Amino acid sequence: MIEAVIFDFGGVLTTSPFEAFARFEQERGYPVDIIRNTNAANHLENAWAKFERAEIDLDTFDNLxxxxxxxxGGAAVRGREVLPLLAGDLRPEMVEALKRIKARFKTGCITNNLPANAIGSQAGRTLYVAEVMTLFDHVIESAKIGLRKPDPRIYRMMVEALGVDAKACVYLDDLGVNLKPARELGMATIKVVSAAQAVGELEAATGLVLR
Structure with missing residues (x-):
């Protein structure tokens, strides 16, 4: 029996930044997928990982x-130029699904994010729309606790905070690397490719009508 549904934020409740990455690379003449490949290489200890754990400041991230x-990838992409690309649009279908789930189950959000003071008033922070975030019973932000997905500890922290067994949880993320630890803990997982696909799989997992 499902007792809780846990969401990633960017790329799940919002559109994926990958489209913005691709446009940026094309406009600047950078190699295709250089941003995604840089993020993925040495993903536990690279510049992105350290920044999301608030271990380095903006200038250091920019240079690293x-x-x-x-x-x-053969091109020096400045970290500062990548940050504005993170802003996505809220997916209304996902927000509606979250509202309906909230009425029946416990809800959580685990998000790898950046230190608030690192990006100031840039669009990335406006993703955390107050009325959406209040739909979660518990939120874990990597930059606030110094841990980030896919560290297994962050998932255990969530199930403890919600007071549920991992086997009674569904976890949604747009990155496979972040789904693996959740699955190993016993959670049912959904890789989000599109809102329609994710909502359909959520309906099957929860037995609820979510649209």
Whole structure:
């Protein structure tokens, strides 16, 4: 029996930044997928991981990301230029599904995010729309606790906070690397490719009508 549904935020409740990455690369003449590949390489200890755990400041992230992208993809992409690309649009279908789930189950959000003071008033922070975030019983933000997905500890922290067994949870994320630890804990997982697909799989997992 499902007792809780746990969501990633960016790329799940909002549109994926990958489209913005692709446009940016094309406009600047950068190699295709250089941003995604730089994010994925050494994903536990790269510049992105350290920034999401609030271990480095913006200037250090800017320089490290450029160094990593140059070494990996042959072009120095400044970290500062990547941050504005993170802003996505809320997916109304997903927000509606979250509201209906909230009425029946416990809800949580585990998000790898950036230190608030690192990006100031940039669009990335406006994703955390207050009325959406209040739909969660518990929220875990990587930059606030110094842990980020896919560290298994962050998932255990969530189930403990919600007071549920991992086997009674559904977890949604747009990245397979973040789904694996949840699955290993016993959660049912949904890889979000589109809102329609995700809502359909959520309906099957929860037995609820979500649209």
């Amino acid at each position: 990301f450029a160094e990593e992208s140059l070494a990996l």
